[in-house]
Amino acid sequence: MNRRTALIAPLATAVGFSGLSGCALSDNAPDSSFLLLDGSYTNMGKLRGKVLLINFWATTCTTCVKEMPEIVNTYTKFQSKGFETVAVAMQYDPVNWVVNFTNTRQLPFKVALDNTGENAKQWGDIKITPTTFIVDKKGKIVKKYVGAPDFVALHALLENLLA
Numbered sequence: 616m617n618r619r620t621a622l623i624a625p626l627a628t629a630v631g632f633s634g635l636s637g638c639a640l641s642d643n644a645p646d647s648s649f650l651l652l653d654g655s656y657t658n659m660g661k662l663r664g665k666v667l668l669i670n671f672w673a674t675t676c677t678t679c680v681k682e683m684p685e686i687v688n689t690y691t692k693f694q695s696k697g698f699e700t701v702a703v704a705m706q707y708d709p710v711n712w713v714v715n716f717t718n719t720r721q722l723p724f725k726v727a728l729d730n731t732g733e734n735a736k737q738w739g740d741i742k743i744t745p746t747t748f749i750v751d752k753k754g755k756i757v758k759k760y761v762g763a764p765d766f767v768a769l770h771a772l773l774e775n776l777l778a
Contacts, residue, residue: 642755642756643754643755643756644659644667644669644748644750644754644755644756645659645737645738646658646659646660647659647733647734647737647738649701649703649725649727649734650727650728650729650730651725651726651727651728652713652714652717652726652727652728657701657725657727659754662699662701663752663753663754664697664752665697665698665699665752666693666697666698666699666749666750666751666752666773666776666777667698667699667700667701667748667749667750668686668689668690668698668699668700668701668747668748668749668750669700669701669703669738669747669748669750670686670700670701670702670703670745670746670747670748671703671705671729671734671735671738671741671744671745671746671747672702672703672704672705672744672745673704673705673707673708673744674704674708674709674712674713674715674716675708675712676744676745678744678745678762678763679744679745680716681763682745682763682764683702683720683722684720685763685764685766686700686702686724687720687722687723687724688766689766689769689770689773690723690724691723692770693770693773693777694723694724696777697752697777698773698777699724699725700724700725701724701725701726701727702722702724702725702726702727703727703728703729703734703735704726704727704728704729705729705732705735705741705744706729706730706731706732706735708728710728710730713726713728743761743762745760745761745762745763746759746760746761747759747760747764748760749769749772749773749776751776752776757772757776758772
C-alpha cells in the first residue's frame with residue numbers, strides 16, 4: 616500500500632466507499648453525455664472548469680423528493696461562483712413524471728434523462744437513489760453521497776472547492 620492509498624483508505628471507509636465499485640474518491644469523473652429535458656445534450660467536457668453536483672434521483676424516491684429543495688438552495692447559493700448541478704433521472708422514471716416534477720418545482724438547474732441507463736452505469740452502476748457526486752474543477756470526484764447529504768457539510772466543501 617502506497618502512502619496515498621494509506622491516507623485515503625480510512626477516509627473512504629469512513630464515508631462509505633468500502634465495498635462499492637465504480638466511481639470513488641479521487642477518480643476522474645466519467646466522460647458522460649447527458650440528455651437534457653429540452654432535447655439538447657451537455658457533457659462533462661462542457662462542464663469542465665466548474666464544480667459540479669451530479670445527482671442521480673427518481674420522482675418515486677421519497678428521499679430524493681425531500682432533498683430536492685436543498686439541492687435547489689445549494690444551486691442558487693453557489694451558481695454565480697462557478698457551480699453547476701445536473702439532476703439525472705433514473706432510467707425507470709417515466710419521462711412525463713420527470714417533466715412534471717421539474718416544472719412544478721421550477722428546478723433551476725440542468726435535468727437529464729438517463730433513458731438508456733448508460734449514465735448510471737458510467738458513474739458506478741448506480742442502483743440506489745439518491746446518489747450524489749461532487750466533482751472539482753479538474754474533473755475529479757471528491758465526494759460521493761448515498762442518501763441525502765449533510766447540506767451544512769456539503770456547503771462547506773463547496774466553499775473550499777470554489778475558493
